[in-house]
Amino acid sequence: MAIYELSDTGIKRLQKTTFASRGIRERQDIQRLLRDQIEIISEQTMVIAEEFGDWDASRRRIDLLCIDKEANLVVIELKRTDDGGHMELQAIRYSAMISTMTFDQVVEAHNSFLANVGLEEDAQQRVLDFLGWEEPDEDSFAQDVRIVLASAEFSKELTSAVLWLNDKGIDIRCVKMDPFYDGQRILLDIQQVIPLPETEQFQVQVRQKKQKEQQSRTSSRDFSKFTLFVGGRDYRGLNKRNLMHKIVSEIIQGGAKPEEFADIISWRKGDFFVCFDGSLDEETFAEQLMTLDTGGKLPKTKRYFCKQDELFLVDGKTYAMTNQWGIRTLEAVNLLSAKYPQLEIAIEKE
Numbered sequence: 001m002a003i004y005e006l007s008d009t010g011i012k013r014l015q016k017t018t019f020a021s022r023g024i025r026e027r028q029d030i031q032r033l034l035r036d037q038i039e040i041i042s043e044q045t046m047v048i049a050e051e052f053g054d055w056d057a058s059r060r061r062i063d064l065l066c067i068d069k070e071a072n073l074v075v076i077e078l079k080r081t082d083d084g085g086h087m088e089l090q091a092i093r094y095s096a097m098i099s100t101m102t103f104d105q106v107v108e109a110h111n112s113f114l115a116n117v118g119l120e121e122d123a124q125q126r127v128l129d130f131l132g133w134e135e136p137d138e139d140s141f142a143q144d145v146r147i148v149l150a151s152a153e154f155s156k157e158l159t160s161a162v163l164w165l166n167d168k169g170i171d172i173r174c175v176k177m178d179p180f181y182d183g184q185r186i187l188l189d190i191q192q193v194i195p196l197p198e199t200e201q202f203q204v205q206v207r208q209k210k211q212k213e214q215q216s217r218t219s220s221r222d223f224s225k226f227t228l229f230v231g232g233r234d235y236r237g238l239n240k241r242n243l244m245h246k247i248v249s250e251i252i253q254g255g256a257k258p259e260e261f262a263d264i265i266s267w268r269k270g271d272f273f274v275c276f277d278g279s280l281d282e283e284t285f286a287e288q289l290m291t292l293d294t295g296g297k298l299p300k301t302k303r304y305f306c307k308q309d310e311l312f313l314v315d316g317k318t319y320a321m322t323n324q325w326g327i328r329t330l331e332a333v334n335l336l337s338a339k340y341p342q343l344e345i346a347i348e349k350e
Contacts, residue, residue, distance in 0.1 A: 002014075002016075003178075003180050003187065003189055005182065014180040014181070014182050014187065015180065015181050015182070015183075016178065016179070016180055016181075017179050017180060017181040017186070018080075018152065018179065019080035019152060019179055020080060022179065022181065022186055024080065024179070024186070025080075026078060026079065026080045027051075027063075030078055030080060030177075031050070031063055031064065031078050034064070034076075034078065034150070035047055035050055035064060038064065038066060038076070040190060041076070041148060041150045041175045041177070041190065042066065042068075042074060042076060042148045042173075042175075044068055044069045045066045045067070045068050045069075045074055046066055046067055046068075046126075046127075046130045047064055047065075047066050047113070048065045048066055048067055048106055048109055048110045048113065048127075049062070049064075049065040049109040049110060049112065049113045050063070050064055050065075050113060050116070051063070052064075052065040052098075052109060054105075054109065060090070060093070060094070062075055062076075062077070062094045062098070063076055063077050063078045064076040064078070065098065065109065067106065067127070067130070067131070067142075068146065069130075069131065069132075070143075070144075071131055071137075071140055071141045071142065071143070072142065072143065072144045072145065072146050073095075073098055073099075073101060073106075073142050073144075073145045073146070074145070074146045074147070074148060075091050075094050075095050075098070075145060075146070075147050075148070076147075076148045076149075076150065077090060077091045077094075077147070077148070077149050077150070078150050078151070079149075079150070079151040079152070080151070080152060086158075087149050087151065087158070088147075088149060088158055088161050088162055088165070088172065091147045091149060091172070092147070092165075092170075095145040095147060098145065099142075099145050101142055102138060102141070102142070102302075103127075103136045103137075103138055103141045103142075104136075106127065106141075106142070107123050107124045107127055108123075110123040110126065110127060111123035114126075124136075139223075139239055144171070146171040146172075146173075147170070147171065147172040147173070148172075148173050148175060149162070149172065149173065149174050149175065150174075150175040150176075150177055151174075151175075151176065151177065152176070152177055152178060152179065153176065154174050154176065154193070154194075158174075159174065159193075159194060162174055162194050163194065166194070166195065172194070173192060173194060173195065174192070174193050174194040175190060175191070175192050175193070176189075176190070176191050176192075176193045177189075177190050178190075178191075223239065224239070224240070224349055224350070225237050225238060225239060225349075225350040226238050226239075226240075226243050226347045226348065226349055226350060227347065227348045227350055228243055228246055228247065228345075228346075228347050229344065229345070229346040229347070229348075230246070230247060230250045230343050230344065230345050230346075231250055231254075231343050231344070232344070236350070237350065240325045240326070240329040241305075241323045241324075241325045243325075243329070243333070243347065244321075244325050244329060244332065244333070245305055245310065245321060245323070247333065247336055247345060248261065248321055248336075249312075250343060250345075251336065251340055251343065252312055252314065254340070254342075254343065256340070257314065257315075258272075258273045258275070258312060258314055258319045258321075259273075261273070261336075264335050264336060264339050265332045265335060265336075267328065268322065268332075271322050271324075272321065272322055273312075273319045273320065273321055273322070274289060274292070274300075274304060274319070274320050274322075275317045275318060275319040275320070276288045276289075276317065276318055277316065277317055277318075278316065278317070278318065279313050279316070279318060280311070280318040281308060282306060282307055282308040282311065285306060285311060285318055285320065286301050286306050289301055289304065289306065289320065302323075303322060303323060303324055304320040304321065304322055304323060305320055305321050305322075305323050306320050330347075333345065333347055
């Protein structure tokens with residue numbers, strides 16, 4: 001790739017240079033400047049944190065952690081080298097480490113970032129404003145992790161790996177930052193090289209088609225939304241877990257005891273509720289719940305409705321209901337509707 005300066009006297013080819021030879025540093029210069037203008041290499045993206053590494057037993061840091069308009073997390077790795085190094089491997093590790101981040105964790109990370117850069121703004125509101133949301137939506141947040149690699153050059157090994165990973169459904173983009181020098185100024189030619197802009201939409205469609213085919217073969221998850229009619233009121237836009245919590249809330253408010261539900265929905269007998277003595281706030285309840293945690297993909301606090309307005313206080317005990325609802329949810333709704341006919345429980349799929 002060559003860049004030329006067009007003038008009245010002729011066309012002059014600009015000298016290609018390197019970041020190192022011009023004394024441009026990776027973190028202090030390139031990263032710092034792109035942090036404030038991230039749209040140069042990744043459109044419709046917001047920086048959440050810089051040098052992010054809030055995971056255990058690791059000193060590795062994500063150059064820039066971002067989110068996009070679809071509420072996906074975006075890992076951005078920068079290199080000033082002439083081949084990109086092994087940045088794709090680093091980025092994949094980082095993506096795995098952050099893949100379980102929640103909305104609250106992202107807000108916490110952004111709050112620290114704002115403090116470090118000297119901005120006195122509300123972190124949560126900044127994130128909500130960027131996403132165009134009125135309130136947090138955990139079910140829609142961080143459903144995927146995208147990767148953006150930005151470097152002066154990419155080796156053949158790296159580009160081959162990225163193309164293969166893209167074909168497997170992982171969204172990785174390579175953005176080339178070519179520095180040029182005209183004797184006074186350093187100019188940057190910035191181009192997305194993988195996927196090529198003119199073929200990106202086609203590649204996205206192919207990737208989405210493959211993902212849908214795989215999901216139809218291997219997944220039984222249902223993201224349907226429902227309208228609930230109960231006690232003369234209706235609640236719209238409920239996924240399965242929130243549908244069940246709302247029904248149980250209405251039944252308990254009507255005088256039912258939490259212990260009743262395990263007998264009605266027998267397959268959840270052992271984990272429908274977890275409870276502790278006393279009237280506990282959200283923080284205290286979570287601390288006690290984690291004493292029961294035995295490890296696994298999700299901590300105990302992610303398997304139950306543990307926020308303050310989700311807990312139930314009954315007969316001097318604090319209860320949290322499971323949020324793990326799958327293919328038998330509608331069966332559970334029918335059983336509760338039959339057991340408590342006075343509430344006139346009914347649902348419609350939206």
